[in-house]
Each structure stands twice: as structure tokens, then as C-alpha cells.
Amino acid sequence: MDAETTMSPAARMAREALATCAASPGVAKPDPILVADSVRRKFGGITAVDVDHLEVQRGSITALIGPNGAGKTTLFNLLTGFDSVDEGRWSFDGRSMGRAAPHRMAKLGMVRTFQLTKSLTKLSVIENMRLGATEQIGEKWWNGLIDARWRKQEAAITERAEELLERFKLSHMRDEYAGALSGGQRKLLEMARALMTNPILVMLDEPMAGVNPALKQSLNEHIRGLRDEGMTVLFVEHDMDMVHDISDWVVVMAEGRVIAEGTPDAISSNPAVIDAYLGAHQGRSLLEDQP
Amino acid sequence: MDWSLIFELSLKGLIGINAVYFAIAAIGLNVQFGYTGLLNFGQAGFMACGAYGLGMTAHYFEISFWWGIPLGILFSLLLGLLMGIPTLRLRADYLAIVTIAAAEIIRLVVRSVRFKHYFGGSDGINRFAQPFREVGADFGIDQTQLYGFGPFTFTGRELWTMIVGWSLVALIGYLVYKLMKSPWGRVLKAIREDEDAVRSLGKNVYSYKMQSLLLGGVIGTISGMIFALDRGSVQPDNYSRDVTFYILTALVLGGVAKVSGSIIGPMLFWLIFTFLDNFLRQVADKPIKIGNFTIMQSTQVGQVNFMLVGLTLILLMVYRPQGIFGNRQEMAFDGR
Numbered sequence: 056m057d058a059e060t061t062m063s064p065a066a067r068m069a070r071e072a073l074a075t076c077a078a079s080p081g082v083a084k085p086d087p088i089l090v091a092d093s094v095r096r097k098f099g100g101i102t103a104v105d106v107d108h109l110e111v112q113r114g115s116i117t118a119l120i121g122p123n124g125a126g127k128t129t130l131f132n133l134l135t136g137f138d139s140v141d142e143g144r145w146s147f148d149g150r151s152m153g154r155a156a157p158h159r160m161a162k163l164g165m166v167r168t169f170q171l172t173k174s175l176t177k178l179s180v181i182e183n184m185r186l187g188a189t190e191q192i193g194e195k196w197w198n199g200l201i202d203a204r205w206r207k208q209e210a211a212i213t214e215r216a217e218e219l220l221e222r223f224k225l226s227h228m229r230d231e232y233a234g235a236l237s238g239g240q241r242k243l244l245e246m247a248r249a250l251m252t253n254p255i256l257v258m259l260d261e262p263m264a265g266v267n268p269a270l271k272q273s274l275n276e277h278i279r280g281l282r283d284e285g286m287t288v289l290f291v292e293h294d295m296d297m298v299h300d301i302s303d304w305v306v307v308m309a310e311g312r313v314i315a316e317g318t319p320d321a322i323s324s325n326p327a328v329i330d331a332y333l334g335a336h337q338g339r340s341l342l343e344d345q346p
Numbered sequence: 347m348d349w350s351l352i353f354e355l356s357l358k359g360l361i362g363i364n365a366v367y368f369a370i371a372a373i374g375l376n377v378q379f380g381y382t383g384l385l386n387f388g389q390a391g392f393m394a395c396g397a398y399g400l401g402m403t404a405h406y407f408e409i410s411f412w413w414g415i416p417l418g419i420l421f422s423l424l425l426g427l428l429m430g431i432p433t434l435r436l437r438a439d440y441l442a443i444v445t446i447a448a449a450e451i452i453r454l455v456v457r458s459v460r461f462k463h464y465f466g467g468s469d470g471i472n473r474f475a476q477p478f479r480e481v482g483a484d485f486g487i488d489q490t491q492l493y494g495f496g497p498f499t500f501t502g503r504e505l506w507t508m509i510v511g512w513s514l515v516a517l518i519g520y521l522v523y524k525l526m527k528s529p530w531g532r533v534l535k536a537i538r539e540d541e542d543a544v545r546s547l548g549k550n551v552y553s554y555k556m557q558s559l560l561l562g563g564v565i566g567t568i569s570g571m572i573f574a575l576d577r578g579s580v581q582p583d584n585y586s587r588d589v590t591f592y593i594l595t596a597l598v599l600g601g602v603a604k605v606s607g608s609i610i611g612p613m614l615f616w617l618i619f620t621f622l623d624n625f626l627r628q629v630a631d632k633p634i635k636i637g638n639f640t641i642m643q644s645t646q647v648g649q650v651n652f653m654l655v656g657l658t659l660i661l662l663m664v665y666r667p668q669g670i671f672g673n674r675q676e677m678a679f680d681g682r
Contacts, residue, residue, distance in 0.1 A: 158548050
């Protein structure tokens with residue numbers, strides 16, 4: 056896949072800001088939108104997440120990578136309120152968060168997608184999109200009874216939804232049930248629906264899982280588009296090409312800890328990362344260790 | 347065999363008061379189960395709230411009968427909160443367990459000797475519906491006179507309850523239809539599909555589930571009131587588990603997640619039920635025997651009828667899981 060040849064102004068800004076940061080775990084960023092401090096979560100005897108300090112730069116695309124079981128999704132769940140921390144705290148957009156319900160996080164502008172796509176299959180595509188809009192008058196039952204109260208807002212929401220569907224090339228599926236979409240289209244729908252909430256931080260959990268290469272290209276474009284519109288993107292991904300391609304900053308987790316941070320180029324040559332992914336003995340025959 | 351009697355009674359079942367109170371209860375259950383995916387197996391408990399709300403005005407509180415309406419609604423709101431607060435955060439099946447148990451607890455409490463003073467024990471409460479019938483008389487409907495034509499002949503007492511009942515079916519059905527077309531209804535349907543997705547979009551899922559449970563419960567309460575007004579009495583054993591499951595059967599027959607299904611389902615249910623009941627009763631007038639082996643006698647008609655209702659539900663699940671009016675793409679039992 057081709058790298059970003061011509062950088063957008065937003066991309067250049069993000070890269071320049073991050074260029075000043077040292078490539079070490081827990082490094083401070085010039086303008087963090089998300090700051091996590093000693094966040095820990097245990098499942099029985101296993102410490103799934105044990106992050107001492109992590110900052111995410113505003114307006115950047117930050118990738119969160121690591122081997123399976125590194126605690127990436129658990130960290131996502133903690134930050135979005137879907138799971139609660141055992142200890143630690145974090146702040147989002149200057150607001151300190153202890154235990155926040157997921158719906159409150161979304162209202163503050165942090166929206167997430169899921170590793171296993173959650174499209175509402177028995178609702179039409181456009182209804183899926185409309186659902187995403189926040190602060191809807193008609194979502195109060197006493198207003199719902201009176202059409203006049205919410206019709207106007209509904210029309211505005213529909214218009215915005217249609218624009219987004221157009222952008223994500225889903226317009227032709229507008230009135231189909233979401234269950235009729237292909238796996239890749241569902242990923243797009245989920246992302247488009249998330250944007251209906253007008254987020255400032257978009258958290259994508261494995262956006263490329265199960266997506267064909269052609270669609271990956273356009274997903275890449277969409278994610279870059281989010282940053283160029285001023286949103287911050289934090290995503291979990293296993294596809295290293297994509298990570299290298301679009302991220303401004305990469306955070307590597309292993310066994311619940313942040314083991315490395317840095318620009319994509321710095322990370323791909325970091326021995327700690329290669330270790331975490333391939334094991335300390337990579338490149339050597341297994342027989343060599345035997346007596 | 348007297349076919350004309352069988353058909354006459356069956357047709358009366360189609361539009362009779364049983365269909366009315368089933369339809370109202372089914373609309374309520376549909377809000378919870380069909381639209382929101384909440385497994386409420388205790389609709390009979392909500393109905394009992396309404397019936398006892400009316401009954402207790404005369405029996406215990408000794409206040410005007412009309413206070414019974416807000417009182418019954420208050421009871422059902424309390425019941426809904428009591429069941430919802432601990433369980434709505436948990437997985438859907440826990441609500442099913444709690445609701446079925448709560449409805450049984452209510453029935454056992456109101457029929458207990460200990461609380462006879464409040465609820466009238468197993469005899470229930472009688473003779474409180476007079477103010478309601480007087481309103482009918484004010485509209486010129488004579489309580490004892492027969493009205494109607496052909497098979498559709500009812501006494502004035504029945505007719506008045508049916509007029510009020512069907513008006514309520516129309517009103518409640520319309521309101522629920524409006525609500526489900528609104529953004530509020532969209533959130534409920536989305537919760538039925540995937541709670542976490544709705545949560546991630548900034549909706550307070552717990553609050554919406556509670557609203558749905560309470561709305562469906564209040565509608566169930568109104569159904570219980572109509573039932574009590576028709577009988578003119580409240581009997582605890584009229585609100586047992588099987589009532590909930592019959593209503594559920596009727597709802598599934600019509601088609602879930604459709605207002606029309608939740609009205610026509612109960613009508614068809616009672617048409618079929620009355621038909622089978624009367625048909626079997628006439629067939630088994632003399633015990634049916636093969637040789638010395640008795641297959642069925644008249645005392646077993648009730649049980650056989652129940653078996654046939656169960657069979658109907660099974661066949662429906664197999665061949666038409668979306669019900670008669672349901673939309674297979676939107677709502678069908680796919681064994682998730």
C-alpha cells in the first residue's frame with residue numbers, strides 16, 4: 056500500500072508536534088486529549104491492563120498495537136466506560152474521569168466502534184445512522200408522541216446522515232436492513248454511525264479486521280479524513296502495513312503494559328517491539344537452546 | 347352437534363371482552379418484548395395491580411371508585427421499578443426469572459389469609475364496579491337488555507365494557523404506534539438489537555429499558571382493570587402464570603413488533619380457543635372410546651384444549667416464527 060504521499064496540513068501539524076517527543080513509553084505530548092495515569096484492571100489473577108502513564112496527542116492518528124492478549128481492547132473498554140478500572144484515573148479533554156457510564160463518554164465526544172462489528176441488523180441503514188445523532192428531542196417519550204416537536208430535527212439529522220452515507224459510499228443501501236450489508240460495509244456503517252455523534256475522539260477497535268484490500272484503502276482514506284477534520288483517532292490494529300501507513304504515532308502494548316512509543320518508523324526498528332511480537336529468540340533455531 | 351351454537355360462540359370470542367383485555371395486555375407486552383426485547387413473564391402481575399387498584403378503593407380504602415385508576419397505575423409503576431432496578435442492568439434472562447417470580451408473589455400475597463383484610467383473600471373483592479356501570483347507564487345502555495344482531499348479541503353490561511374496552515384498544519394502540527415511529531421507539535428497537543452499540547452512541551440504555559418496562563406495565567394494568575370491570579370482581583387466581591403465557595401466545599400468533607399483530611393476535615386466539623372449547627365439549631359429550639379404552643371425556647376438554655394451544659404455538663414457531671402480521675426481516679424468533 057502506498058504511504059501518504061502528500062500530507063494534509065492537519066497531518067503535518069500532528070507529525071511536527073509529535074516529532075519533538077522522545078520515543079519512550081509514557082512520554083508527555085504537547086497537547087494531550089487523553090491522559091491515563093496508573094490504570095489497572097485485573098481479571099482474576101491476570102493483570103490485563105497495567106498502564107503507568109499514557110497520553111494521546113490531540114488531532115493525531117495514534118495506533119495501539121501489540122500481540123494478542125496485550126490488553127488493547129481492555130484498555131479501550133476502560134477508557135470508554137464499558138469496563139471499570141480497579142485503580143487509576145484518566146482525563147479526557149481536560150475532564151477528570153473516574154467511573155463514567157459509556158453513554159456519558161459518548162456525550163462528551165468520545166465514541167468507539169467494536170472489534171466484532173455491532174450493526175443493528177434489523178434496523179435499516181438510515182435508521183442506524185439517525186440513531187447516532189445525540190441530543191434528539193424525539194428520544195424523550197413525551198416528545199415522541201408529538202410529531203411536530205421532532206420532525207424538523209429529524210429532517211436535519213436525516214440530511215446529515217445522508218451526507219455521511221454518501222461519503223462512505225453506502226447511499227445505495229440507504230433503506231436496506233443493515234443485516235443485508237456485507238462485512239466490510241458494516242464496518243463502514245459502524246464508523247459512519249459513530250460520526251453522527253459529532254465526536255472529538257474516535258476510538259476504532261480493529262477497523263480492518265475482515266476487510267478486503269480494496270476496501271482497506273478507502274477505510275484508510277476515511278480515517279485520514281477524520282484527522283483532517285480535526286478529530287483525534289485512536290485505533291487498535293494488527294495490520295502493520297496500515298499502522299505504518301496512516302498513523303502519526305504508535306503505542307505498543309504487551310502483557311498489559313505500554314512497552315514502547317514512537318513514530319511508525321522508529322517503532323518498526325525498535326528491538327523491544329520485535330521481541331514482543333516474535334519472542335526473544337527470533338532468528339535462532341530452537342535447537343540451539345537445547346543442551 | 348350444534349354447529350350454529352359453536353360458530354356463534356366463536357364469533358363472540360373474536361370480539362368479546364376476553365379479546366379486549368388480551369389485546370391491551372398484548373400491546374403492553376409488545377412494547378417490552380417485541381420492541382425492546384425485555385422478557386417480561388409477569389404481565390399477569392401488572393394486570394393484578396390494576397384490578398386490585400380498583401377493587402381496593404371499595405374494599406379497603408373506602409374512597410371513590412375512580413381513585414382506583416391512578417391507584418392501580420401507581421401500583422404498577424412501583425412493581426415495575428421494583429423489578430427493573432435490580433435486573434435491567436443484567437442480562438435479559440434475569441428479568442424473565444424475576445418477573446415470573448414477582449407475579450407469582452403478588453398472586454400468593456393477595457390470596458393469603460394473612461392479608462385478607464386488604465385484598466379479600468382467595469375470594470377476592472366483589473361488587474365494586476357499580477359506578478362504572480352507572481356511567482354506561484347514563485349513556486342510555488340498559489344493563490340487562492340485549493343489544494346486537496345475529497351472533498353478536500350482548501347484554502348492555504357486556505356491551506358497555508366492550509365499547510370502553512375497544513376504545514381503549516384503539517387509543518393505546520395508536521399511542522404505541524406513534525411512539526414506535528418516533529426516535530424514542532427507534533432507541534428501543536436498537537436496544538433489542540444490541541445494547542452496547544446503543545450505549546456507545548450516548549444513549550442511557552438502562553433508562554430506556556426502564557421506561558419501556560413501565561410503559562408496558564401500565565398498559566398491562568389498564569388491561570387488568572378492564573378485566574376486573576367486566577367480571578365486577580377481582581379474584582387472585584385470575585392472575586396466574588398461564589394468563590401471561592396465553593397473552594404471549596396470542597401476541598406471537600399476531601406477530602411481534604407490530605401494533606396490528608398485538609390486536610388481531612388476541613382476537614384470533616380467542617376465536618380459535620372458543621371454537622375448540624365448544625367443539626370439544628360437544629364431541630366429548632359422551633366419552634369417546636376405542637374398545638374399552640377411554641380417549642377423552644367431557645371433564646378433560648379443558649386440558650385437551652390447553653394441549654392444542656401448546657401445539658399451535660409450536661407449529662407457529664416452526665412454520666411462521668414472525669406470526670401472521672410480523673415482518674420476518676425485522677422480527678422473527680431465530681433462536682438467538
